[in-house]
Amino acid sequence: MEAIILGSGSGVPQTDRHLSSILIRKEGSSVLADCGDGCTKRLLEHKISPDELDAVFITHYHPDHVSGLFMLLQWQYLAGRTKPLYLFLPERPSVIMDILHIMYTFSEKFPFKLHVLDMEQTELYFDWISSTNTDHLYGYANIIREHSLHNQMKSYSLKFTGDNGDLVYSSDLETTDCIAEFITGVDTIIVDAGHPDAEQILKLKYRDIRRIVLTHGISPSLQTRRDELDKDYFELAREDCVYVV
Numbered sequence: 001m002e003a004i005i006l007g008s009g010s011g012v013p014q015t016d017r018h019l020s021s022i023l024i025r026k027e028g029s030s031v032l033a034d035c036g037d038g039c040t041k042r043l044l045e046h047k048i049s050p051d052e053l054d055a056v057f058i059t060h061y062h063p064d065h066v067s068g069l070f071m072l073l074q075w076q077y078l079a080g081r082t083k084p085l086y087l088f089l090p091e092r093p094s095v096i097m098d099i100l101h102i103m104y105t106f107s108e109k110f111p112f113k114l115h116v117l118d119m120e121q122t123e124l125y126f127d128w129i130s131s132t133n134t135d136h137l138y139g140y141a142n143i144i145r146e147h148s149l150h151n152q153m154k155s156y157s158l159k160f161t162g163d164n165g166d167l168v169y170s171s172d173l174e175t176t177d178c179i180a181e182f183i184t185g186v187d188t189i190i191v192d193a194g195h196p197d198a199e200q201i202l203k204l205k206y207r208d209i210r211r212i213v214l215t216h217g218i219s220p221s222l223q224t225r226r227d228e229l230d231k232d233y234f235e236l237a238r239e240d241c242v243y244v245v
């Protein structure tokens with residue numbers, strides 16, 4: 001199994017990093033975890049054909065994780081993709097379909113079948129991929145309640161099982177504690193270092209994880225403790241590098 005980080009930037013656009021997106025390949029299967037703005041161009045740079053992807057997983061609906069989805073679908077539609085595509089969404093899939101309709105993008109016109117599914121159904125379709133809900137969006141509870149909104153505060157981490165171990169992509173987190181059980185025994189974790197407190201990242205080195213890859217920027221509190229990011233345990237995400245598990 002291999003993972004290629006197409007985008008490792010935070011939600012603040014930068015000139016030297018792309019927005020969140022990771023390509024994972026395993027035994028002839030290819031999936032994309034998150035679709036930050038520009039992910040289609042990144043796929044083209046890696047010479048990915050419109051038919052290669054089997055599934056797309058959107059961990060949560062912040063723009064830096066979902067904004068590239070619409071161009072990805074337009075590309076596959078106009079490029080004449082024929083293979084079915086499985087799209088796993090964190091909550092309210094029908095709202096995403098409504099957004100596609102606003103953009104005059106109608107799945108009925110696609111030359112391929114688009115299966116729109118809830119993230120909780122992942123393992124039914126891909127037995128080597130699982131997900132767990134995280135605490136990333138819980139801070140919105142008050143505003144959602146106050147305005148009687150339908151947001152469900154769903155944000156997911158994903159686990160990919162390879163022949164030689166598991167890889168977890170945490171996506172965005174408030175704490176790493178919320179995925180403590182999920183990452184037990186994994187080989188590699190690509191973890192959000194931009195949101196959690198320094199302590200939440202530094203404690204990962206006691207978890208017996210072979211490779212801890214820090215993505216999505218470095219939080220201010222971790223910046224002040226950068227000298228504690230022991231190179232034996234931590235590495236900064238490198239876009240285009242192939243991480244093999």
Ligand SMILES: [Zn+2]
Pocket residue numbers: 010011020062064065172216
């Ligand atoms: Zn983000």
